Amino acid sequence: MNQTRRDVFQAISDPTRREIIGLLARHSLNLNKVADHFTMSRPAVAKHIRILTECGLVVVQTRGRETFCQADLKGLKQVSEWANTYQEFWNDKLDALERFLDEDPSDENL
Incomplete structure (x- = not known):
């Protein structure tokens, strides 16, 4: 079976998929229980689950006649690392602004 590997950012761009991840982060649910939300x-809902599975954020297992879904949040590490890059950028900018605002303008006349 040839599965398309989707990007984790594509998966979390949709609010429904983010909500599904939130549900499954707490505990494993069968597909019907996920759809009930x-x-x-x-x-x-199954299409959203498939996209989350293709990007590695959800694992689907069949047990008997039921299909269970559970979150695999390791894939979100990439998102966290990307966001941290911008957090460092903004922290540096805010620190520079604070230093600028703390400068005493009367010191320039010395």
């Missing part, structure tokens, strides 16, 4: 059709 949404007003959309079960096939639409």
